Amino acid sequence: MSTRIAFLKGHGTENDFVIVPDPDNALDLSPAAVAALCDRRAGIGGDGVLHVVRSAAHPEAKDMADEAEWFMDYRNGDGSIAEMCGNGVRVFARYLQHAGHVGAGDLAIATRGGVKRVHIDKGASLDGQGDITVGMGRATLPEGEVTVTVGERSWPARNVNMGNPHAVAFVDELDHAGDLYTAPPVSPAGAYPEGVNVEFVADRAPRHVAMRVHERGSGETRSCGTGACAVAVATARRDGADPAVTGLPATYTVDVPGGRLVITERPDGEIEMTGPAVIVAEGEIDAAWLATALG
Numbered sequence: 001m002s003t004r005i006a007f008l009k010g011h012g013t014e015n016d017f018v019i020v021p022d023p024d025n026a027l028d029l030s031p032a033a034v035a036a037l038c039d040r041r042a043g044i045g046g047d048g049v050l051h052v053v054r055s056a057a058h059p060e061a062k063d064m065a066d067e068a069e070w071f072m073d074y075r076n077g078d079g080s081i082a083e084m085c086g087n088g089v090r091v092f093a094r095y096l097q098h099a100g101h102v103g104a105g106d107l108a109i110a111t112r113g114g115v116k117r118v119h120i121d122k123g124a125s126l127d128g129q130g131d132i133t134v135g136m137g138r139a140t141l142p143e144g145e146v147t148v149t150v151g152e153r154s155w156p157a158r159n160v161n162m163g164n165p166h167a168v169a170f171v172d173e174l175d176h177a178g179d180l181y182t183a184p185p186v187s188p189a190g191a192y193p194e195g196v197n198v199e200f201v202a203d204r205a206p207r208h209v210a211m212r213v214h215e216r217g218s219g220e221t222r223s224c225g226t227g228a229c230a231v232a233v234a235t236a237r238r239d240g241a242d243p244a245v246t247g248l249p250a251t252y253t254v255d256v257p258g259g260r261l262v263i264t265e266r267p268d269g270e271i272e273m274t275g276p277a278v279i280v281a282e283g284e285i286d287a288a289w290l291a292t293a294l295g
Helices: 031-038 086-098 225-238 287-293
Strands: 004-012 015-021 048-054 070-076 105-111 114-120 131-135 146-150 153-161 165-170 197-205 208-215 219-221 250-256 259-265 271-276 278-286
Touching: 004 086, 004 287, 015 031, 015 086, 031 048, 031 070, 031 287, 048 086, 070 086, 086 105, 086 114, 086 131, 086 225, 086 271, 086 278, 146 165, 153 225, 165 225, 197 225, 208 225, 225 250, 225 259, 225 271, 278 287
Parallel strands: 015 048, 070 105, 165 197, 208 250
Antiparallel strands: 004 015, 004 278, 048 070, 105 114, 114 131, 131 271, 146 153, 153 165, 197 208, 208 219, 250 259, 259 271
């Protein structure tokens, strides 16, 4: 690993990330290295790592290079690989703007969940103000009964896939979710063989809900973009709204502990997420510290 490793720190509705620019994919970001960087007491701290690589330089993204110059090689805070991170895409786009790689307007970003279309508000400044909209793709709603349990309480949950799996449970009060330090049990046991993100949702007003989330591989986070999209879709179906049937878009405001996101499901099935993204710091990782942390 290089002796000089640049990093930045950013967040989207307080879902925070260590950003590691590596255009040529020269760094060996092992799961242990990612976990060390994300450690909130002994490292930089973050819900995950945004590894910034040119698509042409990464074996998992080469096929997307013609559509998207940059690949978001996203890792969860425990070092595991994730398909997608909605807040991460917004922060990734803000970094590209901050670094001068792109300007305001439209761009494409490659992810393991496919190429995502992003719009940076033309009123947004380089200090991280203004909103970014991300096309999150379409949701699928797999069949099958799913139940989420916390302590002695259990709720039926809606199975929603946003390129990564979600179980959405509607509760009377968000504190019914407990501390969310560990993953809430989901049954049947084989429903999510690779784990699942679990959202707990409470109503606030018409087409306005609040949520808490346990993110697979990260624990409770202040926000989850794909989770907010899954929540909006699940809430719309609960409310009897299906844009593919009505021909009308369905927009929901979703409050997360770290802020507010606006989610719109269009009649063609495409889901758009709009919210803030902020770069808060940049510097260098001490390579000697990292080597020691890795043992």
